[in-house]
Amino acid sequence: MSDNRKSDPPSGFGPTHGVQSSHVTSVYVYEAPLRLWHWTNAAAIVVLAITGFLIGSPLPSQPGDPSSSFLMGYIRFAHFTAAYVFAIGFLFRIYWAFVGNSHARQMFIVPVKSAAWWKEVLFELRWYLFLEKRPKKYVGHNPLAQIAMFVFIVLGSIWMIFTGFALYGEGEQAGSWASRVFGWVIPLAGQSQDVHTLHHLGMWFIIAFIIIHVYVAIREDIMSRQSLVSTMISGERTFKDDDPE
Amino acid sequence: MAQLETFYDVMRRQGISRRSFLKFCSLTATALGLGPLYTARIAHAMETKPRTPVIWLHGLECTCCSESFIRSAHPLVKDVVLSMISLDYDDTLMAAAGHQAEAALEDTIEKYKGQYILAVEGNPPLNEDGMFCIIGGKPFVEQLKHAAQNAKAIISWGSCASHGCVQAARPNPTRAVPVHKVITDKPIIKVPGCPPIAEVMTGVITYMLTFDRLPELDRTGRPKMFYSQRIHDKCYRRPHFDAGQFVEHFDDEGARRGYCLYKMGCKGPTTYNACSTVQWNEGTSFPIKAGHGCIGCSEEGFWDKGSWYARLTDIHAFGVEANADKIGGTVAGAIGATVAVHAAISALKRAQTKSASKSVQKMDTH
Numbered sequence: 364m365s366d367n368r369k370s371d372p373p374s375g376f377g378p379t380h381g382v383q384s385s386h387v388t389s390v391y392v393y394e395a396p397l398r399l400w401h402w403t404n405a406a407a408i409v410v411l412a413i414t415g416f417l418i419g420s421p422l423p424s425q426p427g428d429p430s431s432s433f434l435m436g437y438i439r440f441a442h443f444t445a446a447y448v449f450a451i452g453f454l455f456r457i458y459w460a461f462v463g464n465s466h467a468r469q470m471f472i473v474p475v476k477s478a479a480w481w482k483e484v485l486f487e488l489r490w491y492l493f494l495e496k497r498p499k500k501y502v503g504h505n506p507l508a509q510i511a512m513f514v515f516i517v518l519g520s521i522w523m524i525f526t527g528f529a530l531y532g533e534g535e536q537a538g539s540w541a542s543r544v545f546g547w548v549i550p551l552a553g554q555s556q557d558v559h560t561l562h563h564l565g566m567w568f569i570i571a572f573i574i575i576h577v578y579v580a581i582r583e584d585i586m587s588r589q590s591l592v593s594t595m596i597s598g599e600r601t602f603k604d605d606d607p608e
Numbered sequence: 609m610a611q612l613e614t615f616y617d618v619m620r621r622q623g624i625s626r627r628s629f630l631k632f633c634s635l636t637a638t639a640l641g642l643g644p645l646y647t648a649r650i651a652h653a654m655e656t657k658p659r660t661p662v663i664w665l666h667g668l669e670c671t672c673c674s675e676s677f678i679r680s681a682h683p684l685v686k687d688v689v690l691s692m693i694s695l696d697y698d699d700t701l702m703a704a705a706g707h708q709a710e711a712a713l714e715d716t717i718e719k720y721k722g723q724y725i726l727a728v729e730g731n732p733p734l735n736e737d738g739m740f741c742i743i744g745g746k747p748f749v750e751q752l753k754h755a756a757q758n759a760k761a762i763i764s765w766g767s768c769a770s771h772g773c774v775q776a777a778r779p780n781p782t783r784a785v786p787v788h789k790v791i792t793d794k795p796i797i798k799v800p801g802c803p804p805i806a807e808v809m810t811g812v813i814t815y816m817l818t819f820d821r822l823p824e825l826d827r828t829g830r831p832k833m834f835y836s837q838r839i840h841d842k843c844y845r846r847p848h849f850d851a852g853q854f855v856e857h858f859d860d861e862g863a864r865r866g867y868c869l870y871k872m873g874c875k876g877p878t879t880y881n882a883c884s885t886v887q888w889n890e891g892t893s894f895p896i897k898a899g900h901g902c903i904g905c906s907e908e909g910f911w912d913k914g915s916w917y918a919r920l921t922d923i924h925a926f927g928v929e930a931n932a933d934k935i936g937g938t939v940a941g942a943i944g945a946t947v948a949v950h951a952a953i954s955a956l957k958r959a960q961t962k963s964a965s966k967s968v969q970k971m972d973t974h
Contacts, residue, residue, distance in 0.1 A: 419919065419933065421871060424862055425852040434852030491950075493957060533877075537826065537836045550828045554908040555838075555878035560921045560932045567936020571943050578947045582954055 388605060390502050392466050393598040400456050401595055407449040408569060411523075414442035415566055419559075446527055453520045466503045470512040480506055498587045502600055508579070515572035519565065526562040530555070615654040615817070629654075636818075639811045639886070641833050653818045660817055661716055661724040663755055664698035667748045668741045668775045668784050669730025673766040674700050676803035679889070680810045693813060696724070699743070710744045713751075717758055725816065726759035728752065730768045732790055733775065733782035740782040749790060756791045761822055763797045763812065764788065767905060770798035770830075777911035788829070795822055798829040800881075802905035807886050808834045828908075830880065839876035839902045842884040845869065863899060873917035874901030881906040 393401070417438050425432040460468045474480045487507035489495045499505070504512060529549050532542030552558045584591040590601045613621075619629055633654065634647040666674075678701075695701065696716040697709070704712055716724060730748075733740035738747030756762060764787045767773035775784040788796050799812055812831055815823045823831040840846065848854070849868040856862060856871055870877070876884070879902050883894040895902055901917070904910045914922030920931035930938075 421852060421854060424854050424856065424867060429847040429851040429853055432851040432853070436850040438852075493953060496961075533838060534841075536841070537832070546827060550908075554904075554910075555880075556875065556904065556907065556913050556921050559878065559919075560923065563920065563932035564936060567932070567940055570936070570940050574940065574943050574947055578951065582951065586954060586958060 388602050390600045391598055392464075392502060392594060392600045394459075394463055394467070395598065396455075396459055397463060397467055398595055398598055400452055400459065403448060404452050404456075407445045407452065408573070410441060410445040411449060412566055412570060414438050414445065415562075418442060419563060443531060446524075446531065449520070450524050450528070453524065469503045469509055471517060473509055473513050484510065498583075500588045500602055511572065511575070515569060515576075519569050519572065523562065523565045523569065526552075526558050526565060529558055530562060613659060614657060615659055616651075618659065619654075636811065636814050639807055640815055650814070650818050657817065657820075659694040661696050661720045662693045662727055662813075663696060663713065663716055663724055663759070664701075664727040664729065665748075665752060665755060666699055666743070667728065667730030667732050667752065667768070668782065669766070669768045671700060671729070672803040673729045673768075673809070674698075676806045677765075677809045678806075680806035693725075693817070713755070717755060721758040723760055724758070725761055725763060725813075726755050726794075727763045727765055728769045728787050729765040731772060731776070731784050731786055733784040734790075735781070735783035740784075752787070752790060756794055759794055761795045761797065761816070762787060762791060763799060764829075765799055765809065766804055767800045767802045767910070770800035771908045771910075773802060774911050777909070796829055797822060797825060797831060800830065800835075800906040802910075804906070805834075805882055805886050805888060808882055826880075834882045834886075835880045835906070837880065837882075837885075839879045839881055839884045839896070843868075843876050843896060844884065845896060858899075866899075869896060869899075869901040870919065872901045873915060873919055875904030875907070875910070875916070876902040879904040879907050 418435075421435060421438075425434050457471070460471050483499075483506040486495065486499065487505050490498050491507070503509075525545055525548050528541045529545040529547075532539055532544075532546050533549070533555060535541050537546070549555055549558050552561055580591045580595075583589075584593075588603050588606075590599070590603075594600045616629065620626075630647070630651060633650040634644070636650055637644065637646040640646075664674075697713040699709060702709060702712065730741075732738060732747070732749035732752050734749060738749040741748040743751050764770045768775065768784075769787045772780075772784055772786050775782060776786070788798070797812060799809060801808070808831075811834065812823060815831075815833075823833060826832050826836060840849070843849075845866060845868045848866070849870055853865075853867040854862060854871040855867045855869050858872065868874070874896065876896065883902070884896065887894045887897070903916045904913070907913075914920070914929075914931065918931065920933060922929050922931055923935060
C-alpha cells in the first residue's frame with residue numbers, strides 16, 4: 364500500500380467521491396464488505412440470469428421415469444437460493460451505505476440538483492463519444508457511472524426483488540411470507556403473467572447493464588487515468604499520473 | 609312479506625329424500641373444505657333458514673356461466689339449487705317475459721330490500737351511454753345500478769363480470785367494463801372463469817346461504833377456497849414439470865406420454881382456479897387432462913396476453929409484436945454490437961495517441 368494513502372481526498376464540493384482527485388496516487392475507496400457484496404452479487408446475478416432463462420425456456424425433455432429426474436426442480440431451487448443471496452445482499456448493501464465510508468453512499472444518492480455535477484455528466488458523455496482527449500480523474504464513480512449504478516443496480520435490484528418474490532410467493536402459496544409481503548405486486552401489474560413479463564424485462568435490463576459495465580470497467584482500466592478492475596479487488600484506487608487536473 | 613319456505617321444505621316438495629339431502633350436505637361440506645361436523649351445520653341451516661332471494665342479471669355475455677351453473681354435477685344441485693335459492697329474476701331461465709319479467713324484478717327489489725343477492729352474469733358496456741346492451745328498453749348499466757342499490761351483496765359470475773373478458777379485449781369498442789368498475793359501494797365476490805366451474809358457483813352460493821356471510825376473499829376479491837391456488841399447484845402433470853419432461857409438439861412422444869404442457873404455452877402456472885382439483889363435467893376431465901394447455905380463462909385480460917400457445921405475453925409497443933425475451937434479446941444484442949464498435953474505435957484512438965506520444969517522447973530525448 365502506498366504511503367500517501369488517504370481515506371478521503373482533500374477539498375471539493377459535497378461528498379468527496381464526486382471530486383477529481385488532486386495529487387493523490389492511491390486512495391482506499393471500496394471497503395472489504397462492499398467488495399465482498401460486489402462479487403457475491405455478481406455471482407448471484409449470473410446464476411439468476413442463467414437459471415431464470417432456463418425456467419422461462421426449459422431444456423429439452425429428460426428421458427425416463429419422472430421420479431428419476433428433478434431437473435426443473437433443481438434449476439428452480441438454484442434460482443430461488445441465488446435470489447435470497449441477491450436480496451439479502453442488497454439489504455446488506457443498503458445497511459452498508461449507512462455505516463460504510465462516503466463512497467458506499469454514492470450509488471444511492473445522485474446529486475441531480477447540482478449543476479456542476481451535470482456538467483461532469485456531460486463531460487463524461489463527451490469522453491465516451493471520443494470528443495474529449497484527456498479523461499478526468501475520479502476517486503469514486505464518475506457521474507455517468509453513478510447514474511448507471513443508481514438506475515440499473517439500485518432500481519433494477521428493487522424491481523427484480525419485488526417482481527421476483529411476488530412470483531415466488533405464488534409457488535409458496537397464499538400466507539407465505541413472500542405472498543404476504545410482495546403478493547400485492549401481482550394485481551397491481553394486472554395478473555401473474557404480466558409479472559412474469561416484467562421480471563423477464565428486468566433480467567434483460569440487468570444483462571444490458573452487465574455488458575456495458577464489464578466493457579467500460581476494462582476500457583477505463585486501460586484508457587482512463589485511474590485503476591478500475593483492481594480497485595474492486597484490493598479496494599485501492601491508484602492513479603497513473605500525479606497531474607493535479 | 610310472504611313467508612319463505614326453507615331449503616329443506618323445497619327439497620322435500622321436489623321429492624328429494626332425506627338421505628339424498630344429507631348426502632348433498634356432506635358433499636357440500638367437502639367441496640368447501642370444511643370438516644365433517646359442518647355437514648350437520650349445513651343441514652341445520654338448510655332446514656331452518658328461509659331461502660335467500662336472488663336476482664340474476666345478464667349483461668354483455670354468452671350465457672356460458674348459466675350453462676355451466678345448471679350442469680352442476682351433484683344430482684341434487686341439478687334438481688334443487690335453482691329452487692334452493694329463490695331465483696326471483698333471471699331473464700334467461702324465468703317463465704315470465706316482457707312487462708311481467710320487469711315487474712318481477714321490481715317486486716323482488718321492493719320486497720327484499722337489502723336482503724337479496726345480486727348475481728351478475730356479463731358486464732355493462734359504457735360507450736354510447738350503454739346502448740350496446742339494452743334490457744327491457746333500457747341500457748343494462750341502468751338496470752345493474754338500480755338492482756345493485758338495495759342488494760346485500762353482488763356475485764360477479766364469470767370473467768365478463770369479474771374482469772371484462774372477450775368484449776373488453778382490445779380495442780374494446782363498446783367500452784365494456786367489469787361490474788366492480790360501475791358498482792363501488794357493495795361487497796362484490798368475483799367468481800372468474802369462462803365459464804366458472806359449476807361446483808364452484810354452487811359452492812359459493814351454498815356457503816353464503818349456510819353461514820350468512822361472504823366467503824373469505826383474496827386480494828382481488830375471489831373466494832379463497834376455490835381461487836387461492838394455481839392450476840399448476842395441483843396439476844396431475846406437475847411431476848413431469850419438476851422432472852423437466854415437456855411436450856414440444858402436440859403430436860410428439862411427450863404428448864402421448866402426457867408430459868407437462870408448459871412449453872406449449874400452458875397458463876397453469878399463472879392461473880388461479882380449481883380446475884385441476886374439482887375438474888369439469890362431474891369431475892370427468894379438465895383441459896390439461898385432455899392434452900391441451902390451460903388458456904388462463906379465469907385471469908384478468910386473458911384475451912390480450914398473446915398466443916395461448918406461448919408462455920410469454922405479447923408486448924405491442926413500437927408497432928411490433930414481440931415478447932419480453934425477444935425485445936430484451938434484441939436490446940442486449942444491439943448493446944453488444946455497440947460495445948464492440950466502441951471498443952474498436954477506442955483501440956484505434958489509443959493506438960493513435962500512443963504513437964503520437966511516442967514521437968513526442970522521441971523529440972524530447974533528442
